[in-house]
Structure formats: C-alpha cells, structure tokens
Amino acid sequence: MLSFLSDFISIKTLKNLTTLMTGTIISVLIPVLTAPISSRIFNSTDYGVLGLYMAVSGLISVVAYAHYQHGILLEKDSDGARQMIWFTMFFCLLVSIFSAMVVLTIYLSTNIIQESEVGLWFLFLPVSIICSGITSCLLIWANRIQQYKSLAVNRVIQSALTVIIQIALGLLIKNETGLLVGFIGGQIISALLLLQKFYVKNETGIGFPQLSTFKEFAYKYRGLLFFSAPSEFINTLINQSPVFLLQRFAGISYVGNYNFSQRLLGMPQTLLSSAIVEVFRQKAALEYHNNGDCRPIFMKTLKALSAISLVPFLILFLFAPSLFAFIFGEQWREAGVISQMLGILYLFRFIISPLTYVYTIAGKFKEDFVMHILLLMATLGSFYVGSLFVHDDKYLLLIYSIAYASFYLIYLYRSYQLSKKHNG
Numbered sequence: 001m002l003s004f005l006s007d008f009i010s011i012k013t014l015k016n017l018t019t020l021m022t023g024t025i026i027s028v029l030i031p032v033l034t035a036p037i038s039s040r041i042f043n044s045t046d047y048g049v050l051g052l053y054m055a056v057s058g059l060i061s062v063v064a065y066a067h068y069q070h071g072i073l074l075e076k077d078s079d080g081a082r083q084m085i086w087f088t089m090f091f092c093l094l095v096s097i098f099s100a101m102v103v104l105t106i107y108l109s110t111n112i113i114q115e116s117e118v119g120l121w122f123l124f125l126p127v128s129i130i131c132s133g134i135t136s137c138l139l140i141w142a143n144r145i146q147q148y149k150s151l152a153v154n155r156v157i158q159s160a161l162t163v164i165i166q167i168a169l170g171l172l173i174k175n176e177t178g179l180l181v182g183f184i185g186g187q188i189i190s191a192l193l194l195l196q197k198f199y200v201k202n203e204t205g206i207g208f209p210q211l212s213t214f215k216e217f218a219y220k221y222r223g224l225l226f227f228s229a230p231s232e233f234i235n236t237l238i239n240q241s242p243v244f245l246l247q248r249f250a251g252i253s254y255v256g257n258y259n260f261s262q263r264l265l266g267m268p269q270t271l272l273s274s275a276i277v278e279v280f281r282q283k284a285a286l287e288y289h290n291n292g293d294c295r296p297i298f299m300k301t302l303k304a305l306s307a308i309s310l311v312p313f314l315i316l317f318l319f320a321p322s323l324f325a326f327i328f329g330e331q332w333r334e335a336g337v338i339s340q341m342l343g344i345l346y347l348f349r350f351i352i353s354p355l356t357y358v359y360t361i362a363g364k365f366k367e368d369f370v371m372h373i374l375l376l377m378a379t380l381g382s383f384y385v386g387s388l389f390v391h392d393d394k395y396l397l398l399i400y401s402i403a404y405a406s407f408y409l410i411y412l413y414r415s416y417q418l419s420k421k422h423n424g
Contacts (some may be wrong), residue, residue: 019282024151027159030269034163035264039328041170044256044335049176051259052118052247055240057128062236064095065133067229070360071221072140073285078203083196085137086209087217092133099124117252120252121180131187138194138206143282145204150197154190162186166373227365234372238379245383250393258397259416260328261338265346277354283418288361292421298355302412305351313347316340341394348408358415364374367414375407 057155059319068088075081103122107113108344113122143152166182196207247255271338280301284294315323316339359368382403386396 015393019148019152023149023155023167026152027155030163031155032264032267034167036327036329037167037318038163038170039260039332041167042176043331044253044260046176046179047251047259048247048256049117049121050179050253051117051243051255051262052252053121053125053180053244054183054259056118056122056123057132058240059099060095060099060125061129061132062233064099064129064228065089065092065136067224067232068217069136069140069223070224071217072137073144073281074221074360076147076289078145079207081141082206083139083210083213084217085206087214088137089134090135090209090214094129096126096130096133117247121176124180124184128187131184131191134191135194138191138198141198146282147204150194154194154197156191158186158190161189170258171385184278223363223365227369228360231365231369231372232360234369234376238372238376238404241379241383242397246393249387254334255392257332257335258338260332261324261335261342264335265339265342280354281357285361288419289360290422293419294358294361295416295419298358298416298419302351302355304347305342305354309347309350313343313350317343337394338397340402341397345405348405352408352412352415355361355415356411360417362418362421371407371411371414375404378403378407379419 001325064281065088068091071084072081072088075084090155103113103125107120107123113119116122139151139154142148142154162185164182165185166178169178169181172178198204199293201207230285243255246258280297283297287297288294320343321333321336324339325333328335359365379400382400383396386399390396
C-alpha cells in the first residue's frame with residue numbers, strides 16, 4: 001500500500017504517514033488480537049451498556065468541542081492555533097461542568113438514571129467529555145505541527161491500557177464494569193499524556209492561554225458554532241440513532257451485538273484510512289488556502305481509499321457471520337449478520353467520509369447543516385418505513401444502511417465541486 005501512496009505524496013509525507021500508520025496499526029491490532037478473549041468474558045448485554053454510554057457521551061462531546069477544533073487547523077499562524085486550542089478546551093470545560101450539573105440534578109430529583117440500562121455510569125459523563133476534548137484538540141495540534149510520532153505513541157498507549165484494564169477487571173467482575181472502566185480510564189490516561197507532552201513553552205508546545213483572545217475566536221468562528229456544531233450533532237445523532245432505536249425496540253442485548261459489530265467494522269477504517277485522513281486534512285487545508293484548489297489531493301486520496309477497501313469489505317460481505325462465530329464464539333454470529341447488513345454503509349463511509357472535510361475547508365457550514373438535516377430525516381424515515389414493511393431487525397438495519405450510503409454519494413459529488421474555490 002505504501003508504494004501505491006507514494007504516487008500522490010512526497011517522500012517526507014510518506015515517512016510521516018508510515019510513522020502514523022505504524023502506531024495506528026498497532027493500536028488497532030491490540031483490541032483485534034484480544035477480541036477473542038474479551039468476547040468470551042463479556043456478553044452482548046455488557047457491550048450494549050457500553051454502547052449506550054458511548055452514544056450519549058458522543059452526542060454531548062459534539063456540543064463541547066467537535067466544531068471549534070477545526071479552527072486549530074484553519075488558523076494560519078501557529079500562535080493563533082495555540083490560542084484556538086485553549087479556547088476550544090475552555091469551551092469544552094464549560095460544557096462538561098454544565099453536564100455535571102444536569103446529571104446530578106436528574107440523579108437527585110428523579111429515578112431516571114438509576115432505572116436506566118447504564119445506571120450510575122452516567123455520572124462519569126463529564127469526565128469523558130473533558131478528557132476526549134483535550135485529547136482531540138492536542139492530537140489535531142500534533143497533526144498540524146507534524147508530530148506524527150506523538151500521535152502514534154498516544155494511540156498505542158491508550159489502546160493497550162484500555163484493553164488491559166477491561167480484561168483484568170472483566171475476569172474479576174463479571175459484568176459491564178470492566179468495559180466501562182477501561183474505556184473511561186483510557187480516555188483519562190490519553191489526555192494526561194498529551195498534556196504532559198505539549199504543555200511546554202517551546203515551538204511544539206501550546207504555551208499558555210490568553211483569555212483576551214477568546215472573544216475574538218468566538219466571533220471569528222461563530223459559523224462553526226451555529227452551523228458546524230448542529231451539523232456534527234445531527235451527524236452524531238444519525239450515527240447513534242440505531243443504538244437508541246434498537247434499545248427501544250429490540251432490547252439491550254441486540255444493542256450489544258450492534259455495538260460489537262460496529263466497533264469491528266470501524267477498525268478497517270482506523271487501520272487503513274485514518275492515517276491517510278490525517279495527512280489529507282493537513283495538506284488539503286494548506287493547498288486550499290495557498291492555491292484555492294485541493295482537487296489533486298482530493299482525487300488521489302479518493303483513489304487510494306477506494307483501492308485499499310475492496311478486499312476487506314468483499315470478505316466482510318461474504319463471510320462475516322461465519323468469521324464472527326469462529327473467532328469470537330458462536331454467541332456472536334448475530335453480530336456478524338449485522339455486519340453484513342451495515343457493510344454498504346461502512347464501505348461508503350470508509351471512502352467518502354474523510355473527503356467531506358472539504359466542506360469545512362471551504363467554509364460551507366450552512367450547506368453542510370442543511371445536508372445533515374436532510375440526512376437525519378432520511379435516516380429516521382428509513383427506520384419508520386422499514387418498521388412498516390419488515391419485522392426482522394436485521395433488514396431494518398439494511399434499509400437504514402442503504403439510505404445512509406446513498407447520501408454519501410451526494411456528499412462525494414458536492415465535495416468534489418467544492419475542492420476548487422470558483423466551483424463553490
């Protein structure tokens with residue numbers, strides 16, 4: 001694959017990519033190689049609880065930081081990017097504190113949390129929000145300054161510690177505790193390691209916050225807050241809607257099968273494309289700002305992602321149920337069936353989703369917001385229409401998968417158009 005990539009990136013970039021890919025491959029292989037162990041320690045209900053926690057945490061995190069973090073790459077000078085990091089983390093902290101107040105109020109005044117499937121684990125949501133916000137901001141900074149070794153090392157450490165904690169506690173406590181403590185613990189450790197790495201006063205460090213700049217950033221990037229944030233919230237809601245809907249109609253155990261399948265389906269994307277994505281974002285933003293045209297890197301990335309996706313997804317389409325049963329145990333065959341139903345969606349996501357970053361580079365926040373509204377309507381509509389005609393949960397997921405994948409084709413066409421300024 002590296003020889004293929006050398007056709008569209010420089011030797012220096014290829015070395016950076018190799019470093020990042022090495023860390024990414026190791027970080028993904030750790031949970032993959034230990035999955036046969038984890039799948040025999042935890043059951044589908046345990047993974048269902050983890051899936052619900054991650055879904056709620058992900059939704060709140062979008063509001064907390066996912067929109068402003070784009071400004072770290074969009075800022076032209078490094079000093080501005082440093083202050084954008086602090087501004088984003090400060091905003092994330094405010095959302096985290098507000099979330100803590102809401103969760104405590106609900107816990108003390110109602111029985112909603114106690115009676116939910118996730119239970120008291122909801123009390124850890126503020127911790128997950130602030131830690132994931134810090135990690136996301138500093139990883140983007142590492143990408144901007146091309147500290148790819150830091151990116152790689154952080155991913156490996158977080159992955160390894162998460163798995164170690166999960167398996168160790170899983171052997172001691174036969175419930176979802178190991179999964180959740182490992183997930184939250186991995187978030188905390190990752191954030192602390194990155195702070196230790198970049199909270200220094202040199203050219204690679206983030207320096208110290210200048211509160212006087214926060215008002216300027218709030219106004220400058222108001223488009224990210226009012227359009228990008230709702231778009232990303234809706235996008236996350238779309239991605240997590242099966243978790244909430246399946247929990248309502250099929251039960252927490254089916255959610256666990258879906259979550260287990262989803263986690264494994266996401267691994268090829270992390271393993272093969274995330275390193276390319278990091279480089280694409282950095283190079284596309286630079287070329288667009290300098291030349292008003294990032295179409296060459298857009299097309300080369302599209303071809304690379306298409307080429308490396310064919311074999312893994314063909315195997316998935318043909319053999320997923322049997323592979324899941326053989327590798328993870330017969331109890332996970334249903335998760336393999338779900339993987340087949342979601343295959344077309346994840347194939348398109350693998351190839352097209354990274355390229356939609358052009359919307360952010362081109363500043364088309366309003367259009368992206370409208371597209372996400374339409375996508376949300378299509379997604380919810382697919383579940384509603386599907387429930388009227390089919391009574392099998394897996395076919396309901398297939399209809400959802402096809403509807404979602406269709407929108408990716410629209411996104412690909414528009415992203416291609418926007419890759420040149422005069423075509424916006």
